[in-house]
Amino acid sequence: MIGGKPAAPSSAAGATHQSEIAPGVPIVRSRLPADSVTGDRKVLVYPSSNAVDFNVQELQDIHLMGPPPLMARDLMSPYVWLEPDGRFGIMVRAVTQPGVPMTDTGIIWAGWSDDGVHFAMLDQPSIVPGAAGEKDAGGVEDPTVVRIEDGSYVVYYTGVEADMAHGEMFYATGPSVDKLRKAGVALASSKSLGNTKEATVDREKDGRWSLFYEYAADEASRVGLAIGPKVDGPWDEQPTPFMPREDGWDNWHLSTGPMLLDDPEMPVMFYNGATHDARWRIGWVAFDRELTRVVDRCIEPLITPPPVPDRTASDIAFAASVTSRDGEVWLYYSLEDRRLSRARLKRS
Numbered sequence: 001m002i003g004g005k006p007a008a009p010s011s012a013a014g015a016t017h018q019s020e021i022a023p024g025v026p027i028v029r030s031r032l033p034a035d036s037v038t039g040d041r042k043v044l045v046y047p048s049s050n051a052v053d054f055n056v057q058e059l060q061d062i063h064l065m066g067p068p069p070l071m072a073r074d075l076m077s078p079y080v081w082l083e084p085d086g087r088f089g090i091m092v093r094a095v096t097q098p099g100v101p102m103t104d105t106g107i108i109w110a111g112w113s114d115d116g117v118h119f120a121m122l123d124q125p126s127i128v129p130g131a132a133g134e135k136d137a138g139g140v141e142d143p144t145v146v147r148i149e150d151g152s153y154v155v156y157y158t159g160v161e162a163d164m165a166h167g168e169m170f171y172a173t174g175p176s177v178d179k180l181r182k183a184g185v186a187l188a189s190s191k192s193l194g195n196t197k198e199a200t201v202d203r204e205k206d207g208r209w210s211l212f213y214e215y216a217a218d219e220a221s222r223v224g225l226a227i228g229p230k231v232d233g234p235w236d237e238q239p240t241p242f243m244p245r246e247d248g249w250d251n252w253h254l255s256t257g258p259m260l261l262d263d264p265e266m267p268v269m270f271y272n273g274a275t276h277d278a279r280w281r282i283g284w285v286a287f288d289r290e291l292t293r294v295v296d297r298c299i300e301p302l303i304t305p306p307p308v309p310d311r312t313a314s315d316i317a318f319a320a321s322v323t324s325r326d327g328e329v330w331l332y333y334s335l336e337d338r339r340l341s342r343a344r345l346k347r348s
Contacts, residue, residue: 018293022049030246037217038239042246051296052266052286055346056303062332062340066121070094070109074338079143079321080116080330088113088323089177091126091143091155092340104129105139105160110177116323116330116342126177127157135185138164144199145177146231153177154231156186158197169196169213171232186232187213196224200256200269201231210291211235212256212269220244221253223271225291242285242294244273249301250283252276257319260329262347265289270302270319270331280316281305282333303343305335314338 020026030042062078064070073094080090090113093106107128111121127143130136136159144156152175160167169187174180187196198214204227211226211233223242226235244251250273257270266286274280281301288295305317314336321332329345 021046021294021296022051025049032246035218035222035240035243037215037222040240040243042244042251045245045248045299046297048299049296052268053348054268054284054298054302055348056343057346058344060117060342060344062342063118064090064092064111064121064340065118066109066111067123070121070125072100073097073107075340076106076318076334076337077142077320078332078334078340079145080323080332080342081145081147081321082323082325083147086114088116088119089145090119090121091145091177093141093143094125095337097338102164105164106141108140108143108155108157122178124178126180127155127172127182130159130182132162135159135161135168136170136182137162138167140170141167142198144201146201148231151175153180155180156199156201159185167197169199183232187211187226187235198256200259202259202261202267212241212259214255221255221274223254223256238291241287241291242271242297248299249273249275249281253278253280255280255318257282258322258331260322260324260347262324262329266295267291270322272318273301278316280318282317282319282331302345303331303333308336 028044032042034041074097075092077093091110094109095106096102107125109121110126111119113119127140129139138160141158146154155172157170158167159170171186172180172182196213196215200212202210209228213224214221215224225238225241228235244254253274255272257272260268268284268286270284272280273283282303283298283301286296303317319333323330330342332342334340
């Protein structure tokens with residue numbers, strides 16, 4: 001909340017003009033109609049520049065231990081981070097299971113772990129839906145945790161209206177994850193940028209904050225980027241970071257994912273992409289240091305959900321967070337919108 005008003009972008013998003021990934025690797029744009037918000041066009045799959053690659057070395061299920069109201073729900077959006085004392089923190093979206101009356105689109109619960117696999121959850125949720133009439137009365141989703149230098153926390157989350165269909169990005173602050181207070185809207189939706197959510201946040205070398213986010217346009221999800229002086233903006237909209245690929249596995253929807261910052265010269269986002277029928281997979285895209293150019297992008301998905309016998313069933317793998325310590329990289333994600341997993345990655 002900036003000066004009592006929602007922190008909407010202060011400038012309209014512009015189309016990206018990047019023409020090649022690397023010398024000799026051009027970006028070929030689709031002939032399909034341009035994006036109605038930015039004017040960008042989808043691209044075609046291009047060869048890798050071989051700047052970076054990732055391989056999955058190991059998969060592990062994530063286990064939560066908590067109070068009955070939490071354990072009775074399905075689990076999504078596992079945001080995991082490392083504390084200075086070596087512990088793993090987690091915030092997760094807990095949703096009502098199929099067949100149970102839907103009271104909300106989610107509540108946000110926190111917990112701690114010593115091994116990054118088994119988490120002891122708090123007795124009470126950290127962020128709950130607002131009261132009747134409030135803009136997040138329908139549910140709270142998609143937590144993203146930022147630990148500030150003084151040890152306090154900022155948590156971005158999606159607040160959903162009572163209709164359980166429209167939402168925008170909010171944030172909460174507090175000295176600990178069990179003492180958070182809602183602080184207002186972090187990035188407002190608008191007629192052109194609908195349902196802003198799924199924050200990916202980083203502090204830049206010059207002290208500014210970068211905010212990747214998902215928004216709705218043209219009956220699809222897209223990824224935007226904004227830069228601001230503080231964790232709550234005000235936000236200056238940047239050119240489109242990357243677009244769907246017309247002939248790829250990510251040809252319709254895109255959603256933000258976590259950033260791996262081991263190499264500050266080449267930050268990598270593990271993003272989420274899908275077809276028109278919402279079969280979500282996890283891929284990666286690498287940027288230059290200033291986040292102004294794509295320098296490489298996967299051709300095939302990095303993580304695909306296990307096969308399902310019923311094609312109408314949920315077919316979703318969705319990245320939420322990444323940790324890196326002593327060269328060991330773990331990517332945390334949800335499967336089928338109900339269970340949690342992580343993958344150990346090798347960078348090459």
